Amino acid sequence: MFVLAILLLIAAVVLYFVGRSMDRTGLRLGALGALIAALLAGITSVVHVVGAYEVGVPVTFGKVGSPMTPGVNVISPFTTVTSFSTRPVDLNLSDQDVVEVRSSQGGVMEAEVTVKWAVAPSKAVELYRLAGSEAAIQQRLVFPDSREIVRNVFARHTSEEGYSSAREKINAEIAALVKERLAPRGIDVTTVNLRNVKPSKALQDQIDRKIQQQQATERALEAARTAKAESDRRRIEAEGIARANKILNDSLTDKVLMNQCIDAFKEAAAANPIYAVPCANGGSAPVIVDGTKR
Numbered sequence: 001m002f003v004l005a006i007l008l009l010i011a012a013v014v015l016y017f018v019g020r021s022m023d024r025t026g027l028r029l030g031a032l033g034a035l036i037a038a039l040l041a042g043i044t045s046v047v048h049v050v051g052a053y054e055v056g057v058p059v060t061f062g063k064v065g066s067p068m069t070p071g072v073n074v075i076s077p078f079t080t081v082t083s084f085s086t087r088p089v090d091l092n093l094s095d096q097d098v099v100e101v102r103s104s105q106g107g108v109m110e111a112e113v114t115v116k117w118a119v120a121p122s123k124a125v126e127l128y129r130l131a132g133s134e135a136a137i138q139q140r141l142v143f144p145d146s147r148e149i150v151r152n153v154f155a156r157h158t159s160e161e162g163y164s165s166a167r168e169k170i171n172a173e174i175a176a177l178v179k180e181r182l183a184p185r186g187i188d189v190t191t192v193n194l195r196n197v198k199p200s201k202a203l204q205d206q207i208d209r210k211i212q213q214q215q216a217t218e219r220a221l222e223a224a225r226t227a228k229a230e231s232d233r234r235r236i237e238a239e240g241i242a243r244a245n246k247i248l249n250d251s252l253t254d255k256v257l258m259n260q261c262i263d264a265f266k267e268a269a270a271a272n273p274i275y276a277v278p279c280a281n282g283g284s285a286p287v288i289v290d291g292t293k294r
Contacts, residue, residue, distance in 0.1 A: 045077040055121040056081045057128040067124045084119045091115040099150045107159035112196040115146050123186020149177045163197040
């Protein structure tokens with residue numbers, strides 16, 4: 001813009017002198033217009049407006065100046081200003097940028113992470129020296145550092161912790177390390193969200209096989225418990241029968257058998273006329289005969 005102002009000023013001077021020598025009013029008016037345009041271009045070249053939620057880094061002849069705050073700033077005509085937004089920016093590590101991680105057991109998983117970061121205005125000059133532009137900050141600093149930290153944290157945990165039991169703990173570890181790594185460079189990390197973790201196809205197949213093995217083991221244990229319970233039931237039943245038989249055998253003495261025989265004879269005699277072999281017939285059981293069936 002400063003060069004344009006110089007050219008317009010030269011054009012205004014030439015038109016003025018040519019118009020005066022030729023006594024032409026139109027050339028003089030053209031000279032006036034060129035002079036006004038030169039003044040406007042000159043003012044524009046020494047004034048730079050930094051937008052809201054932005055910070056500017058001035059560079060004059062290769063020398064980096066102090067950060068410029070939002071508003072109107074007076075600069076040298078030979079100064080270029082690089083602006084950085086101070087609004088939070090989302091870095092989504094998903095789809096093609098999904099982070100492939102490996103657990104402490106060697107299982108491969110895919111982690112989707114969102115890192116919300118913003119430029120610290122006071123560190124804009126350092127960021128300019130490190131990256132040069134806002135897009136370069138994300139690609140050269142936030143992106144590779146975040147991926148590296150995600151991989152390192154998952155490497156400390158097992159596969160099961162990674163995709164189920166310890167996700168919140170892993171998320172907190174990643175957030176703390178990302179903030180610690182990027183804060184000294186002038187990048188404020190507000191949140192880190194571990195959105196999704198899923199096993200790779202090979203790991204998923206291993207998980208499915210393990211689940212099937214566990215189910216088969218549980219079925220076998222249940223069958224063994226059922227068989228043992230049935231065996232115990234039969235043993236207890238047999239022991240009960242054996243004890244009952246022993247008690248009965250011990251209780252059936254000759255006297256008891258004689259008494260039972262006499263009781264049976266009395267009951268039969270009361271109901272029907274009978275004759276009988278006496279109960280005391282050596283060691284054999286007594287015989288009762290119904291006399292009505294001769």
